[in-house]
Amino acid sequence: MNAATSSGTAALLEVRGLSKRFGSLRALDGVDLDVAEGSLTGLIGPNGAGKSTAFSCIAGADKPTAGSVRFRGREIAGLAYHRVAALGIGRTYQIVQTFADMTVLEAVTTAALLRHPHLRDAVAYAQDVLAFAGLADKRYRLGRALTIADKKRLEVARALATDPSLLLLDEVMAGLTPSECHDAVGLLRRIIARGITVLMVEHVMEVLMPIADHIVVIAAGKTIFTGAASEAVRDPRVIEAYLGSPLEHREIAEHKP
Numbered sequence: 001m002n003a004a005t006s007s008g009t010a011a012l013l014e015v016r017g018l019s020k021r022f023g024s025l026r027a028l029d030g031v032d033l034d035v036a037e038g039s040l041t042g043l044i045g046p047n048g049a050g051k052s053t054a055f056s057c058i059a060g061a062d063k064p065t066a067g068s069v070r071f072r073g074r075e076i077a078g079l080a081y082h083r084v085a086a087l088g089i090g091r092t093y094q095i096v097q098t099f100a101d102m103t104v105l106e107a108v109t110t111a112a113l114l115r116h117p118h119l120r121d122a123v124a125y126a127q128d129v130l131a132f133a134g135l136a137d138k139r140y141r142l143g144r145a146l147t148i149a150d151k152k153r154l155e156v157a158r159a160l161a162t163d164p165s166l167l168l169l170d171e172v173m174a175g176l177t178p179s180e181c182h183d184a185v186g187l188l189r190r191i192i193a194r195g196i197t198v199l200m201v202e203h204v205m206e207v208l209m210p211i212a213d214h215i216v217v218i219a220a221g222k223t224i225f226t227g228a229a230s231e232a233v234r235d236p237r238v239i240e241a242y243l244g245s246p247l248e249h250r251e252i253a254e255h256k257p
């Protein structure tokens, strides 16, 4: 099933046949996915399926070997990272950047400079973003002094500071306690309410199920499922990709080879 045709609306992001080789390894081998404007789309798949590589190819951090990435109908595959960011795609990194010797405010200000070239304006915008992200009271803290949850929050704040219309979130809830996850979902809901479209990689299906409009599942670099989260956990191809046997939501969530 195709998300664009199933929802009946043109997709903000349309990825077709996205492929990426690292030497002889086919990390991506024909990924198709659509993200409808205003939606929250979940991207799941077993470890090594190619989720983070797909993000890097969409965001311009890696050049795809083949395939098409259309954003607002415009082909962006192979564009440099800063040009993709300027068009309105922000992303977080699965392995958080540390910003050990920068304050939280400095780290977010450097991201805000993309849209606000004058430092004073960038600082003011960064302050707004920090308030929105719930980090205002930690703005003078050094990156090294942050908890995992706040490092993840800082990643999201830096992406938001580039004023994206599409936000790619790569496992921003990994390693968080249930209460920290709850707070992170609150921030996600505020991001959606602000009109930002989200494509997120998340292993915890209990987190995705209530908030995702669509789920895309990739395995071995290929899209194997697009549809509702409740259907994904029952789809035979998805089940086989994870374990090769019937499983419940929690088992998908916790599977690590």
Ligand SMILES: Nc1ncnc2c1ncn2[C@@H]1O[C@H](COP(=O)(O)OP(=O)(O)OP(=O)(O)O)[C@@H](O)[C@H]1O
Pocket (backbone or CB within 6 Å): 022, 025, 027, 045, 046, 047, 048, 049, 050, 051, 052, 053, 054, 094
């Ligand atoms: N820069 C790279 N050079 C070589 N191989 C890479 C590189 N980046 C990723 N890979 C390989 O590409 C495949 C896909 O990796 P990727 O990180 O995209 O998977 P993932 O779905 O994000 O996995 P995880 O759930 O563990 O984060 C893996 O086999 C990985 O080892």
Ligand SMILES: [Mg+2]
Pocket (backbone or CB within 6 Å): 051, 052, 053, 094
């Ligand atoms: Mg990954």
